Amino acid sequence: MPVTASSVQQEHPVLGAGFEALSRQDPEIADVILGEMGREATGLQLIAAENFCSPAVLAALGSPLANKYAEGYPGARHHGGCELVDVAERIAIDRAATLFGAEHANVQPHSGSAAVLAAYAALLRPGDTVLAMGLPYGGHLTHGSPANFSGRWFNFIGYGVDHESGLIDYEQVRLLARTHRPRAIVVGSIAYPRHPDYAYFREIADEVGAYLIADAAHPIGLVAGGAAPTPVPYADVVCATTHKVLRGPRGGMLLCGAELAERIDRAVFPFTQGGAQMHSVAAKAVAFGEAAAPAFSTYTHQVVANARALADALAAEDFAVTTGGTDTHLITADPAPLGAEGRTARGLLAAAGMVVDCCALPYGDERGIRLGTAAVTTQGMREPEMARIAELFALALRGEGRKVAAEVRDLAGNFPPYPA
Template sequence: MSVIPTLDETDLLRRQDPELAEILLGELARQSTSLQLIAAENFTSRAVLAALGSPLANKYAEGYPGARYHGGCEIVDVAERLAVDRAKALFGAAHANVQSHSGSSAVLAAYAALLRPGDTVLALGLPYGGHLTHGSPANFSGRWFDFVGYGVDAESGLIDYDQVRALARSHRPKAIVCGSIAYPRHIDYAYFREVADEVGAYLIADAAHPIGLVAGGAAPNPVPYADVVCATTHKVLRGPRGGMLLCGSPELAERLDRAVFPFTQGGAQMHSIAAKAVAFGEAATPAFTAYAHQVVTNAKVLAAALAGEGLGVTTGGTDTHLITVDTAPLGVDGRSARGRLAAAGIVLDCCALPHADARGLRLGTAAVTTQGMGQEEMPRIAALLGGALRGDTEAGRVRDEVRELTGRFPPYPG
């Protein structure tokens, strides 16, 4: 057996811990036999998985390359420098920090670098697609800072940019956050930069969802406009679960690095950083560019097909991998719809619906596109989803069709 385990090398784990081995194999089977439509999830490559399971997991490496608090970091320093260089080149950033353990950790570090408790921050309100770190009272952001929420137009569902400017002028925030977990359209980063400059605010772009599309040239790049870009390395980017920070100012770069370590985190997870380097390398290829554009094409086709099934598609469609829909036209609320679809092998999330006292569904096309599905498969997915929600097709029958479809597109062939 090789030093680096693969999906096929389960014999050792079966012998040593058969209970856990069955759990891991069960999860692989779940992922392989149901439709993975959660917008924040994807399938990493085998190379990324290999890096995650590598001996770098053994190394303690507090600090940064060349300035660690532990000995024996010569090799992991090379791995981190490689990840940083690849991230900078991929996104056109002057500086990258790849140590954040998650997207939320990256946002926490950005706030720690730029703000002080009590500062005013302008961000998309949670009912309109803002993230927990954009001012939720249950989160550190809502407890430590004074968040003001902007919203979306009641008719179009698009960001109300006039309201953004008016609120910025009225509240004079220390920072403005642009980004969302449920907004399917491109964000006008140039406009946000203009408003931030007008009121003397920092601009923080939370690009956790679109950053993979940015890497593939399928979405606008926030790096030239934002003071700090926070992002995840999973989702469309198809790397390990983790976060990163990008910026262009040397002065801000030093503050960001200190905000990650030692202020908010301890030792870097070197196996994850190595896996990020692998993902950045993969994202710099023509194959990934084609993939990112296919993700968007699939999302547009799926959104149109879902509308054809009677679902209410917010904003009338999508520019990205992400789609949000209202299930009320089919006579079912979002939470019940999610459960009904899960029983049929279709996995997705609930989300808040703007200007509605109800929840809808959020879904994305990153994972199914990684599996090789194209625009030909999207109408079938919409039909399976619509049939399950309307109740005109039994869940067991939909489940069988889902198994047939995913069987033709396994996430890890062989």
């Protein structure tokens, strides 16, 4: 029987009713989509920033709401015909504020970086001093990279981690804050696997008269499920993404108190963005609704349990796991004891069907690997699978990639991301 768009859609209903039309009109792009679905379904997606959206989120993303131009905010748009998208955005705002216990939510940022840019625009002026985790220790590009707007527009001072434990050096944070008197302190990272002490950061910020900005792009999904502490009561502004553990569409959001609501909204539109992507805003609303269900709490706690199991299993395979483990979905590790530097390890693992990132390691020139358990947990994997994944990592780095690739395909095939 020939493979047709209709047969593919029957096998993969998540593609939606429009896929047959796409296949007829643009088979090249249809083939890319099918190829990506095959890649996702036959390998292990272990990038810490990735997950699988639910079919409902994908349906909202592919809806006619993509047609609507909607500069402004509900009830105050610069375009007509926004009555229905106003409803969608109000739902998203209300759900986000309720889910995270915030007085105000802005759901329009196109990305996590756009959310951080808006937070800086609302609270800072060019040239202000900002204290944030240094890039070698897990800080993000928006935390002062010279290649990024943050490093060009502001004077960033980087704090680090203890040389032995790999944990945030809180005394260094306090000393740097007292010395440099920053206008803002940023708490958050992309490669730190432990929970930051938000209350301690709040104390330091109050001592030096600084705003506290929480960049919670990675842990916000765990926060939604009660599997991580919330920064909302402590931070003046919380920046976050709506994908990663949260399982929503790619995008950002901001949470703040009522006193900063107008400044935050004006920093998003009109200062840093134009019209909101209303299909994405609606998809965010769907994700917030899903995250409020009891099943999502169960999911996030399993994400953490899987990450801890995977970290322990990697350590047993001689990987040097930073901080000795994890509190979150995220693990960073040095593969050097197995004879591979981070970039090399990433390539060997990818060749065997296991996709990870590489990252900087504190106090060294070499790079490690960064991985997460959100996507494989969405697929239904649990602790036994984490132990086997660690074994497959070690085998791949020890030169048995071809054998590992076959087992990875079998393992992934038992846990399809979108069951037919």
